[in-house]
Amino acid sequence: xxxxxxxxxxxxxxxxxxxxxxxxxxxxxxxxxxxxxxxxxxxxxxxxxxxxxxxxxxxxxxxxxxxxxxxxxxxxxxxxxxxxxxxxxxxxxxxxxxxxxxxxxxxxxxxxxxxxxxxxxxxxxxxxxxxxxxxxxxxxxxxxxxxxxxxxxxxxxxxxxxxxxxxxxxxxxxxxxxxxxxxxxxxxxxxxxxxxxxxxxxxxxxxxxxxxxxxxxxxxxxxxxxxxxxxxxxxxxxxxxxxxxxxxxxxxxxxxxxxxxxxxxxxxxxxxxxxxxxxxxxxxxxxxxxxxxxxxxxxxxxxxxxxxxxxxxxxxxxxxxxxxxxxxxxxxxxxxxxxxxxxxxxxxxxxxxxxxxxxxxxxxxxxxxxxxxxxxxxxxxxxxxxxxxxxxxxxxxxxxxxxxxxxxxxxxxxxxxxxxxxxxxxxxxxxxxxxxxxxxxxxxxxxxxxxxxxxxxxxxxxxxxxxxxxxxxxxxxxxxxxxxxxxxxxxxxxxxxxxxxxxxxxxxxxxxxxxxxxxxxxxxxxxxxxxxxxxxxxxxxxxxxxxxxxxxxxxxxxxxxxxxxxxxxxxxxxxxxxxxxxxxxxxxxxxxxxxxxxxxxxxxxxxxxxxxxxxxxxxxxxxxxxxxxxxxxxxxxxxxxxxxx
Amino acid sequence: xxxxxxxxxxxxxxxxxxxxxxxxxxxxxxxxxxxxxxxxxxxxxxxxxxxxxxxxxxxxxx
Numbered sequence: 038x039x040x041x042x043x044x045x046x047x048x049x050x051x052x053x054x055x056x057x058x059x060x061x062x063x064x065x066x067x068x069x070x071x072x073x074x075x076x077x078x079x080x081x082x083x084x085x086x087x088x089x090x091x092x093x094x095x096x097x098x099x100x101x102x103x104x105x106x107x108x109x110x111x112x113x114x115x116x117x118x119x120x121x122x123x124x125x126x127x128x129x130x131x132x133x134x135x136x137x138x139x140x141x142x143x144x145x146x147x148x149x150x151x152x153x154x155x156x157x158x159x160x161x162x163x164x165x166x167x168x169x170x171x172x173x174x175x176x177x178x179x180x181x182x183x184x185x186x187x188x189x190x191x192x193x194x195x196x197x198x199x200x201x202x203x204x205x206x207x208x209x210x211x212x213x214x215x216x217x218x219x220x221x222x223x224x225x226x227x228x229x230x231x232x233x234x235x236x237x238x239x240x241x242x243x244x245x246x247x248x249x250x251x252x253x254x255x256x257x258x259x260x261x262x263x264x265x266x267x268x269x270x271x272x273x274x275x276x277x278x279x280x281x282x283x284x285x286x287x288x289x290x291x292x293x294x295x296x297x298x299x300x301x302x303x304x305x306x307x308x309x310x311x312x313x314x315x316x317x318x319x320x321x322x323x324x325x326x327x328x329x330x331x332x333x334x335x336x337x338x339x340x341x342x343x344x345x346x347x348x349x350x351x352x353x354x355x356x357x358x359x360x361x362x363x364x365x366x367x368x369x370x371x372x373x374x375x376x377x378x379x380x381x382x383x384x385x386x387x388x389x390x391x392x393x394x395x396x397x398x399x400x401x402x403x404x405x406x407x408x409x410x411x412x413x414x415x416x417x418x419x420x421x422x423x424x425x426x427x428x429x430x431x432x433x434x435x436x437x438x439x440x441x442x443x444x445x446x447x448x449x450x451x452x453x454x455x456x457x458x459x460x461x462x463x464x465x466x467x468x469x470x471x472x473x474x475x476x477x478x479x480x481x482x483x484x485x486x487x488x489x490x491x492x493x494x495x496x497x498x499x500x501x502x503x504x505x506x507x508x509x510x511x512x513x514x515x516x517x518x519x520x521x522x523x524x525x526x527x528x529x530x531x532x533x534x535x536x537x538x539x540x541x542x543x544x545x546x547x548x549x550x551x552x553x554x555x556x557x558x559x560x561x562x563x564x565x566x567x568x569x570x571x572x573x574x575x576x577x578x579x580x581x582x583x584x585x586x587x588x589x590x591x592x593x594x595x596x597x598x599x600x601x602x603x604x605x606x607x608x609x610x611x612x613x614x615x616x617x618x619x620x621x622x623x624x625x626x627x628x629x630x631x632x633x634x635x636x637x638x639x640x641x642x643x644x645x646x647x648x649x650x651x652x653x654x655x656x657x658x659x660x661x662x663x664x665x666x667x668x669x670x671x672x673x674x675x676x677x678x679x680x681x682x
Numbered sequence: 683x684x685x686x687x688x689x690x691x692x693x694x695x696x697x698x699x700x701x702x703x704x705x706x707x708x709x710x711x712x713x714x715x716x717x718x719x720x721x722x723x724x725x726x727x728x729x730x731x732x733x734x735x736x737x738x739x740x741x742x743x744x
Contacts, residue, residue, distance in 0.1 A: 506738045
């Protein structure tokens with residue numbers, strides 16, 4: 038990702054009422070801006086950091102930008118190019134409240150409209166934290182406390198700049214995937230063990246129930262045989278008396294006829310009950326009323342619009358009256374009131390269904406009455422059969438009495454077996470609920486329970502597997518992160534020390550370790566606690582240059598007074614070192630830095646020189662060009678030069 | 683070629699070489715996943731696919 042600063046604009050910020058620095062769409066590689074002390078160098082760097090990151094400013098800081106009591110608002114605009122796309126970052130200050138608001142404008146996305154907040158492209162939004170931004174919008178304060186470059190920032194900068202933070206995010210994604218799988222599932226070995234136990238219990242219960250079903254089925258068949266034999270024996274016994282045999286045959290035949298009739302009536306009643314209108318007057322009345330209301334509804338637009346068009350063109354109406362121009366106009370204009378969307382087709386289908394639902398309610402009542410009568414007949418025939426047998430018993434037939442008793446017992450057994458079979462096998466939810474069956478008594482319920490337990494067990498097993506696998510992957514990612522972090526730190530450290538060898542040749546100050554802070558050492562001291570300001574700057578430049586050297590982000594480097602505290606020799610080294618390491622560098626310098634530093638850029642192609650100063654009436658003037666740059670001399674700078682010399 | 687730094691690439695190779703029990707398929711897919719993550723092309727479904735290839739002591743469910 039390539040980020041360039043294309044310019045910036047101050048409005049009502051300190052002495053700068055409306056000042057624009059325009060570096061153009063192809064900014065120079067090196068821009069040297071000469072400003073006397075106290076004219077806004079530090080302010081400019083602060084504003085750049087505030088625009089680029091979420092750095093906050095105190096109320097006091099914001100109010101310090103206020104140019105006068107009459108001005109209640111100010112603005113700073115930073116114009117960027119991010120991978121060739123233009124982007125404006127706005128910071129608007131309210132001096133009365135001491136607050137600021139950020140806005141972004143991206144020509145590529147919203148035609149220049151302002152979006153609230155800082156909206157940078159892609160990962161840049163996260164990359165540019167206040168602390169990280171200080172590393173390339175570099176105000177020299179950092180260099181003074183170079184040992185604090187660390188304070189978590191050295192390692193973190195490497196981490197972020199070389200996108201190792203994304204490995205960390207990947208670890209987060211692994212946890213996210215795992216958590217979504219773990220919802221409402223077993224998360225522990227114990228949970229998995231419990232589910233296994235419950236699955237096995239359901240499995241063995243199902244086996245027992247199925248075995249019992251087979252046993253009960255066999256008992257039913259065997260008992261049916263016994264009952265049939267006893268029935269035959271009983272009838273044979275009764276038939277030993279001629280009169281009783283005739284009555285028995287007649288009654289048995291009548292019973293068979295009644296049974297057939299009952300089956301027929303049941304079928305008829307079921308068939309009639311499928312038409313709700315046939316069941317009750319109240320239902321029929323309500324359905325008819327609904328049908329009438331639906332008749333008032335509209336017609337489907339696509340299929341019925343043509344009807345009105347044709348009617349309007351016809352000579353006569355469907356009612357037989359002639360259609361004149363007036364009627365034609367009325368039909369055409371009113372047609373839309375009778376048309377609706379095509380869903381109306383469904384309503385029409387319902388209308389037809391209701392129209393055809395008329396039924397004869399008397400028929401259902403008659404059939405029902407007939408069924409009741411026939412059932413009564415069957416009861417009477419059964420009573421007659423019992424009576425025939427009882428008469429034979431009273432006549433002293435002990436064998437028949439014994440047979441009937443045995444038959445009653447066996448029929449009772451058969452009913453009990455059949456009831457148990459039904460309890461074991463019914464899949465009717467109504468029956469299951471009505472009799473309070475649970476999965477330990479009923480095979481379909483037990484099968485459902487087993488299926489659910491298997492599902493839970495497999496889900497838990499899958500979760501445990503996934504948990505195990507995610508741990509493996511998370512550990513691997515941690516390992517990679519550590520190895521990569523070490524390698525990158527080593528590379529930055531080596532590159533920093535190579536640069537320091539030429540920058541500070543005397544003491545051989547070097548970076549001993551990039552931990553959470555930059556740990557320095559020298560030939561004399563294993564741990565170099567303090568360095569001069571110049572040495573600190575040299576270490577800082579060497580570190581920053583090495584840090585950004587091969588990073589996938591190309592960022593501009595903005596530095597305030599880069600050489601003011603360096604002696605002339607180191608100035609030249611720094612002047613040689615920094616420019617080659619960044620695609621764009623903006624130096625804010627004072628005139629005393631021209632010697633040994635700025636002057637080394639005079640002959641370079643791609644260097645631009647700007648001089649900014651406050652005139653006597655407080656207006657900021659901007660002068661372009663190397664001649665003005667060389668000639669500029671403020672009174673303060675003359676004093677400073679006197680001191681340094 | 684991976685569009686990641688040579689240090690990260692070497693770290694991935696070393697860590698994978700040291701990981702015991704991981705299949706060739708896992709190593710290849712994992713490497714691609716981490717490269718995708720670093721270049722900002724991370725998809726959760728890819729994470730799930732790679733996780734399912736990672737070694738584990740648990741048997742597969744029925």
